[in-house]
Amino acid sequence: MKKFTAVFLAALMALGCASSSNINFNPGTYQGVAPGFNGDITMEVTVDAGRILNVRVVSQNDTPEISGLAYERIPAAIVAGQTLAVDVVSGATYSSQGIINAVSAALEKSGVDIAALKTRRPVAAAAARSSKKESYDIVVIGAGGAGMAAAIAAQQAGSRVVVLEKMPRAGGNTIISGAAYNAADPGRQASIPMNAANRAAIQEMISKTPHDAFEAELQQTIRRQFAEFTSSGKTGLFDSPEWHMIQTYNGGDYVADPEMVRTFGANALSALEWEISMGMQFTPDIFTVLGALWPRSHRPVMPLGTGYITTDLNYIEQHKDMITLLVDTKATELITSGGRVTGVKAEGPGVNYEFTARKAVVIATGGFAANKELRQKYNTQWPNLDSAGTTNHPGATGDGLVLAEKVGANFVGMDYVQLLPMGDPATGSLSGNIEQGVEDRFFVNKSGNRFVDEGARRDVMTLALFEQQDAYMWVICDKHSYPTPQTKNNFNETIEELIQQGRAFGADTIEELAAKINVPAANLRAAVAEFNAGVDAGRDKWGRTLWRIKIDTPPYYAGARIPTVHHTMGGIQINTRAQVLNTRGQVIPGLYACGETTGGIHGSNRLGGNALADIHVFGRIAGTNAAAERP
Ligand code: ADP
Numbered sequence: 248m249k250k251f252t253a254v255f256l257a258a259l260m261a262l263g264c265a266s267s268s269n270i271n272f273n274p275g276t277y278q279g280v281a282p283g284f285n286g287d288i289t290m291e292v293t294v295d296a297g298r299i300l301n302v303r304v305v306s307q308n309d310t311p312e313i314s315g316l317a318y319e320r321i322p323a324a325i326v327a328g329q330t331l332a333v334d335v336v337s338g339a340t341y342s343s344q345g346i347i348n349a350v351s352a353a354l355e356k357s358g359v360d361i362a363a364l365k366t367r368r369p370v371a372a373a374a375a376r377s378s379k380k381e382s383y384d385i386v387v388i389g390a391g392g393a394g395m396a397a398a399i400a401a402q403q404a405g406s407r408v409v410v411l412e413k414m415p416r417a418g419g420n421t422i423i424s425g426a427a428y429n430a431a432d433p434g435r436q437a438s439i440p441m442n443a444a445n446r447a448a449i450q451e452m453i454s455k456t457p458h459d460a461f462e463a464e465l466q467q468t469i470r471r472q473f474a475e476f477t478s479s480g481k482t483g484l485f486d487s488p489e490w491h492m493i494q495t496y497n498g499g500d501y502v503a504d505p506e507m508v509r510t511f512g513a514n515a516l517s518a519l520e521w522e523i524s525m526g527m528q529f530t531p532d533i534f535t536v537l538g539a540l541w542p543r544s545h546r547p548v549m550p551l552g553t554g555y556i557t558t559d560l561n562y563i564e565q566h567k568d569m570i571t572l573l574v575d576t577k578a579t580e581l582i583t584s585g586g587r588v589t590g591v592k593a594e595g596p597g598v599n600y601e602f603t604a605r606k607a608v609v610i611a612t613g614g615f616a617a618n619k620e621l622r623q624k625y626n627t628q629w630p631n632l633d634s635a636g637t638t639n640h641p642g643a644t645g646d647g648l649v650l651a652e653k654v655g656a657n658f659v660g661m662d663y664v665q666l667l668p669m670g671d672p673a674t675g676s677l678s679g680n681i682e683q684g685v686e687d688r689f690f691v692n693k694s695g696n697r698f699v700d701e702g703a704r705r706d707v708m709t710l711a712l713f714e715q716q717d718a719y720m721w722v723i724c725d726k727h728s729y730p731t732p733q734t735k736n737n738f739n740e741t742i743e744e745l746i747q748q749g750r751a752f753g754a755d756t757i758e759e760l761a762a763k764i765n766v767p768a769a770n771l772r773a774a775v776a777e778f779n780a781g782v783d784a785g786r787d788k789w790g791r792t793l794w795r796i797k798i799d800t801p802p803y804y805a806g807a808r809i810p811t812v813h814h815t816m817g818g819i820q821i822n823t824r825a826q827v828l829n830t831r832g833q834v835i836p837g838l839y840a841c842g843e844t845t846g847g848i849h850g851s852n853r854l855g856g857n858a859l860a861d862i863h864v865f866g867r868i869a870g871t872n873a874a875a876e877r878p
Pocket residue numbers: 388389390391392393394411412413414417418419420421422576577578579611612613614642643644646647841842843844862
């Protein structure tokens with residue numbers, strides 16, 4: 248009897264406390280609707296009297312590369328666990344929650360006790376963990392853009408590679424980024440006219456007193472290049488790797504490592520062409536992404552950063568004999584032997600791994616903008632980041648720093664945390680941003696007044712935003728940015744759906760727009776007039792230099808934005824070969840790092856569009872050099 252009671256109780260516990268409550272359905276098939284990341288999700292459930300038999304997606308509009316896994320895993324988990332208390336898929340939280348909500352709405356129609364289903368614990372199979380040892384030439388930690396570039400470059404240099412990714416899918420921040428890629432690319436920039444403001448910006452930079460020898464050297468080169476350009480009579484935009492370097496170095500307050508900036512600028516275009524050679528596609532128009540300071544941003548054809556990751560995953564699939572990608576596998580420790588890094592310990596699904604790296608380990612774990620504790624620990628620049636949102640995916644927790652610190656790595660620039668003035672007021676994410684390019688929009692505060700050069704550095708714009716009422720602003724643009732209601736922003740959202748969701752406003756007159764966003768009409772009218780006068784003059788009282796077309800064609804649009812934590816410029820110190828340095832400036836044998844986990848490339852402020860170039864340039868360098876190590 249005692250034994251029976253114990254078995255009965257165990258079974259009851261396995262089913263969860265709610266199993267004794269009313270889990271009865273009116274048999275049938277029901278549909279429910281709830282908002283997802285990108286509009287409504289419709290789900291369909293089929294139930295008999297006591298069980299959920301099937302859960303099916305009827306329609307949804309989320310980005311497959313980002314949310315696809317949620318649509319695979321969550322319906323299956325609901326059926327397997329007979330519960331609505333299922334885990335969201337990391338990195339696809341909104342879609343996950345939307346799916347659960349839509350299924351709940353459907354199940355509600357079956358008369359079931361929804362509250363009981365939401366608390367019912369799934370039957371968990373307690374599986375024992377096994378141990379596994381595997382050996383590769385190179386172990387790459389992190390499957391964002393940097394890690395993928397490193398893995399591919401290493402394979403192209405003849406190495407066998409494993410890439411470890413702790414999240415359920417590859418992509419990291421790269422896949423959800425704005426995805427603009429900066430490179431001086433005069434061929435593709437030729438159709439952009441060189442205007443007076445562009446000339447003045449170059450003149451100013453090459454005539455100023457240099458900060459140091461590196462800047463003096465760059466100025467000298469640019470003077471020669473610009474003289475040649477001027478005498479050639481070319482009308483297209485001037486650009487060069489050195490002009491990109493000096494803007495990067497100056498825009499980061501000269502605290503970057505000059506040799507890292509040089510390597511970055513010199514290789515940005517070749518790394519772009521390398522990615523294109525694997526199938527990556529960019530639109531023909533070069534633009535200026537927020538805080539890029541110059542029109543050298545390349546815009547992917549696919550939304551967000553999905554193009555890069557799709558390209559990399561396709562390549563890896565075609566070379567799967569040489570590159571293994573393991574998702575849901577978190578690196579927990581570096582293995583060392585005689586001062587050399589020789590492998591990685593990791594936790595996979597049910598498996599404790601020990602990976603031997605015959606040649607080298609590459610850390611490519613991204614930044615720490617999603618780690619509030621680390622953010623607070625290092626931030627000295629911003630008022631308080633405790634409650635600030637982030638544009639980052641939840642895996643951006645700085646794991647690489649912890650791994651590297653234990654083997655003596657040095658960190659640089661840790662207090663340089665980048666915020667953007669472009670966060671969604673509800674989530675902090677970049678989605679819902681209505682700007683299409685710096686030249687074609689301006690900002691106003693809650694009083695309808697402009698308050699900053701909207702083509703300035705990101706830190707300058709964000710600090711100015713913090714000084715406005717509620718640190719809240721509106722991005723203003725017009726039909727030039729959205730020729731039709733179906734025109735999409737860079738996040739795969741049409742202006743029409745943003746308006747429907749209440750995340751943007753559209754109007755046929757400035758007065759009407761002012762009323763919709765609750766700012767004084769006279770001020771908004773004056774702000775538009777001031778902007779349009781700036782387009783004619785090429786300058787304004789805020790010092791803005793990036794102009795293109797007047798905002799004069801209805802519909803006019805407005806979208807709200809707040810400051811949000813975006814990028815961590817500091818991190819592991821590497822040299823130009825992407826080797827990790829210790830606190831005495833010496834190379835740690837067998838250890839490379841690349842991407843946002845590293846520091847020293849961007850200085851105190853990263854130019855918009857420079858991250859995608861950075862991760863590809865140094866990812867490629869890390870992979871190539873790691874592959875050249877002798878086992
Ligand atoms: P980057 O732009 O530098 O490539 P991303 O954020 O795009 O940075 O990619 C970093 C990737 O590293 C993310 O996919 C993240 O989930 C992954 N990652 C972070 N920490 C670990 C870890 N401990 N083990 C495995 N993968 C990790």
